[in-house]
Amino acid sequence: MEARLWEYIDGMALPEERTVIEELIQTQQAWREKYQELLQVNQDIRQHLQLEEPSLRFTKNVMEEIARTQIAPATRSYINKKIIFGIAGFFLTLIFGFIIYALGQIDWSAGSSSSGFEWSRVDYSRVFNNQFVNVFMMINIVLGLMLFDRYLTEKKKNWSKES
Amino acid sequence: METGYPDIEIIQQVRSGNQQAYSQLVTRYQNFVFTIVLRYVTNREDAEELAQDVFIKAYKSLADFRGESKFSTWLYTITTTSCISFLRKKKLEVHSLDNEKVMAHAEQVQTGMRADQIEAKSRLAMVNKAIALLSPEDAQVITLFYKGEQSLEEIAQIMSMETNAVKVRLHRARQRLKDKMEKHFSQEVRDLY
Numbered sequence: 001m002e003a004r005l006w007e008y009i010d011g012m013a014l015p016e017e018r019t020v021i022e023e024l025i026q027t028q029q030a031w032r033e034k035y036q037e038l039l040q041v042n043q044d045i046r047q048h049l050q051l052e053e054p055s056l057r058f059t060k061n062v063m064e065e066i067a068r069t070q071i072a073p074a075t076r077s078y079i080n081k082k083i084i085f086g087i088a089g090f091f092l093t094l095i096f097g098f099i100i101y102a103l104g105q106i107d108w109s110a111g112s113s114s115s116g117f118e119w120s121r122v123d124y125s126r127v128f129n130n131q132f133v134n135v136f137m138m139i140n141i142v143l144g145l146m147l148f149d150r151y152l153t154e155k156k157k158n159w160s161k162e163s
Numbered sequence: 164m165e166t167g168y169p170d171i172e173i174i175q176q177v178r179s180g181n182q183q184a185y186s187q188l189v190t191r192y193q194n195f196v197f198t199i200v201l202r203y204v205t206n207r208e209d210a211e212e213l214a215q216d217v218f219i220k221a222y223k224s225l226a227d228f229r230g231e232s233k234f235s236t237w238l239y240t241i242t243t244t245s246c247i248s249f250l251r252k253k254k255l256e257v258h259s260l261d262n263e264k265v266m267a268h269a270e271q272v273q274t275g276m277r278a279d280q281i282e283a284k285s286r287l288a289m290v291n292k293a294i295a296l297l298s299p300e301d302a303q304v305i306t307l308f309y310k311g312e313q314s315l316e317e318i319a320q321i322m323s324m325e326t327n328a329v330k331v332r333l334h335r336a337r338q339r340l341k342d343k344m345e346k347h348f349s350q351e352v353r354d355l356y
Contacts, residue, residue, distance in 0.1 A: 006334050012315075041341050048287040049294065049309050051194040052201050054211050062218045066185060069223060156238045 171232035202302040203246035293343040301336035
């Protein structure tokens, strides 16, 4: 009842809901009494809630401090999107290059048999026997785990905020 | 709010190099920022220092304000995040309704209130004393809604919450405020309601 009445008082109820609530207020004493009560609370807060005032020197203190500082330039003025796209392009090229290299190292002929192509017989060993490839993949796994940890930490912060 | 130039015009003047114009924004919003800070940081000296820091931060980041939201919404967002960061640095818990510190504070205030309960006859005193007993989030959402001229969506942005969550919190905060008023000013509230 209270939630619906507050929506009505705040002017946020849908037109159909407003009609229903107005009828309930007119016909039901419990609704009418609660409405009057909440309306009074609303008016009290609206009329009597006061803001606190800082000291008289407040503005002067702020202006003295900012006289020593400069406005930082907008981030969009010193972050060049072309550079960002360039870096993204480099990494995408690296990734596709690695995929193409890996596909080239795979012995596809091992999968051919008289009964057709069998994926289980394709030889991937040459891809993973290369030391550089293994180091590259280990680095990527570690980076991936770090990103995943950061993502989970952010999510945990958001959960704590909401709770 | 005060009359004078719109916020966006003042911001443009400041960006053009007229640093003194920023004092108009400070004067316009200082009471509100200070009030929000005081909801989180009960010590007035700390609150005033933090409120000053908020305006300084806002000034330094003025170039990044794009005008997609109201300046007040942007400023109050900086205020809220600054308060939470301040409390974390001081390793103080953000007050919650069940926090022992809040209850102990409430007890002290309650004792004081009972002593001058007879004197606190005005609704004004009742409302403002009762809101001081609410949790910072409850007090902030009520202050932003009634005094800050912020919509529920804007309040959600300021407090990093969903709009529906703000709606629920506002309803509950008003109920808690009413309960506080009844608990500490029981006779006066009965007379009023």
